Amino acid sequence: MPWERGARGPDGGPVDQTRAADARLQEAVGLAASIGLVIVHTAILPLRARRPSTLLGEGQVTEQARALAEAGVEVVVVDTALTPVQQRNLERAWSCKVIDRTGLILDIFGERAATREGTLQVELAHLEYQRSRLVRSWTHLERQRGGFGFLGGPGETQIEADRRLIGERLVKLRKELEQVRRTRGLHRSARRRVPFPVIALVGYTNAGKSTLFNAMTGATVVARDQLFATLDPTMRGLVLPSGRRVILSDTVGFISQLPHELVEAFRATLEEVAEADIILHVRDAAHPESMAQRSDVIRVLEDMVHDGTLDAAWPQRTIEVLNKADLLGGVQQVPARPGTVAVSAITGEGLDTLLAAIDHRIGEGMETADYDLPAADGARLAWLYRHGEVVERHDDDGAIHLKVRLLPADRARFERSSPQDLSP
Numbered sequence: 001m002p003w004e005r006g007a008r009g010p011d012g013g014p015v016d017q018t019r020a021a022d023a024r025l026q027e028a029v030g031l032a033a034s035i036g037l038v039i040v041h042t043a044i045l046p047l048r049a050r051r052p053s054t055l056l057g058e059g060q061v062t063e064q065a066r067a068l069a070e071a072g073v074e075v076v077v078v079d080t081a082l083t084p085v086q087q088r089n090l091e092r093a094w095s096c097k098v099i100d101r102t103g104l105i106l107d108i109f110g111e112r113a114a115t116r117e118g119t120l121q122v123e124l125a126h127l128e129y130q131r132s133r134l135v136r137s138w139t140h141l142e143r144q145r146g147g148f149g150f151l152g153g154p155g156e157t158q159i160e161a162d163r164r165l166i167g168e169r170l171v172k173l174r175k176e177l178e179q180v181r182r183t184r185g186l187h188r189s190a191r192r193r194v195p196f197p198v199i200a201l202v203g204y205t206n207a208g209k210s211t212l213f214n215a216m217t218g219a220t221v222v223a224r225d226q227l228f229a230t231l232d233p234t235m236r237g238l239v240l241p242s243g244r245r246v247i248l249s250d251t252v253g254f255i256s257q258l259p260h261e262l263v264e265a266f267r268a269t270l271e272e273v274a275e276a277d278i279i280l281h282v283r284d285a286a287h288p289e290s291m292a293q294r295s296d297v298i299r300v301l302e303d304m305v306h307d308g309t310l311d312a313a314w315p316q317r318t319i320e321v322l323n324k325a326d327l328l329g330g331v332q333q334v335p336a337r338p339g340t341v342a343v344s345a346i347t348g349e350g351l352d353t354l355l356a357a358i359d360h361r362i363g364e365g366m367e368t369a370d371y372d373l374p375a376a377d378g379a380r381l382a383w384l385y386r387h388g389e390v391v392e393r394h395d396d397d398g399a400i401h402l403k404v405r406l407l408p409a410d411r412a413r414f415e416r417s418s419p420q421d422l423s424p
Helices: 017-033 058-071 084-094 101-112 116-131 158-193 209-217 260-265 267-275 290-306 351-364 378-387 408-415
Strands: 002-004 045-047 075-078 097-100 198-203 234-239 245-250 278-284 318-323 340-342 367-374 389-396 399-406
Touching: 017 075, 017 101, 058 084, 075 084, 075 101, 084 097, 097 101, 101 116, 116 158, 198 209, 198 267, 198 290, 209 234, 209 245, 209 278, 209 318, 209 351, 267 290, 278 290, 278 351, 318 351, 340 351, 367 378, 367 408, 378 399, 378 408, 399 408
Parallel strands: 002 045, 075 097, 198 245, 198 278, 278 318, 318 340
Antiparallel strands: 234 245, 367 399, 389 399
């Protein structure tokens, strides 16, 4: 894994490169192992400058060629982005397949995607990546296909044909994905018509989001100690301590240096975060790079603000969940600050506090209204009890007087509805 000398942090100060490089190496090993690669050799290589031809220095390339040959390495993962030329030259020098960080993450996503949407997104990202690397097929680029018709020119080279075919497939994929996104939009519209607040889990990959999701909902979403165990969004209903029903959404994990092909391809997945009433930012409190991972997640969310996907007020509806407290000796041992809740999704410790915090945060956005209902209007009365908090109630001859706290969307729906609209 290469790292550059003299790198500076966000505050302009020097970065602890050894610690950062070790953490990056462990993450890269985890990524490779998550798709079944057996790790037989690792190395951290300092860079004085990035060489356009091979990224690494000539001596480093030669040294690694010997080490790789001795270890019998068949695939090398370089934990950074490689240009097509660098990838080709390293494969020639090392006599084995070389993939970069982007290619590795794309392979993981391709193996894990399960739904139609996830499969389409992964294929789109793969093709975007491959289109920029057709130059690597250097053995047949000069071949030409004959032109069509008698007046056809010299024809198109193989690389031109490949680019054309990929371009056509990309157009088709984008159309199919747009249809999937429209369908997801219809589902969100349906949820607004029966408006339950949506709670979205976000966080760095392997922070324990799916384990927390299962602990809170009783679901059986795949939860493994593995990077990117979850790729496709999953939703389940959840009843809060107040009796209020909400929808909990588990999403794909974030990661540093997320390939730009995937940032665009997974926009539909991130739309669930943009639509959420509450965002639970799940962090691995026991991870030595927990704060750096937090910064990576926030950076992605801020990028969503800049491109108009997410509103700038998202921090006001975010609760930081410091997970894996069991690895630190319990929730009391986790340093917490306002707006954070320490939990252990494995033992269940702290989950009651988290549910109460969600309840309180939703309640902060509720409005109080007074209603007078006929005693016979059972449908509207039942709806108010299901969707709001009845603060006061007085019954007299033929009428019920209520003071109710409601979310703004629920209040608007109730006040413009008829009893038939609100019937179960």
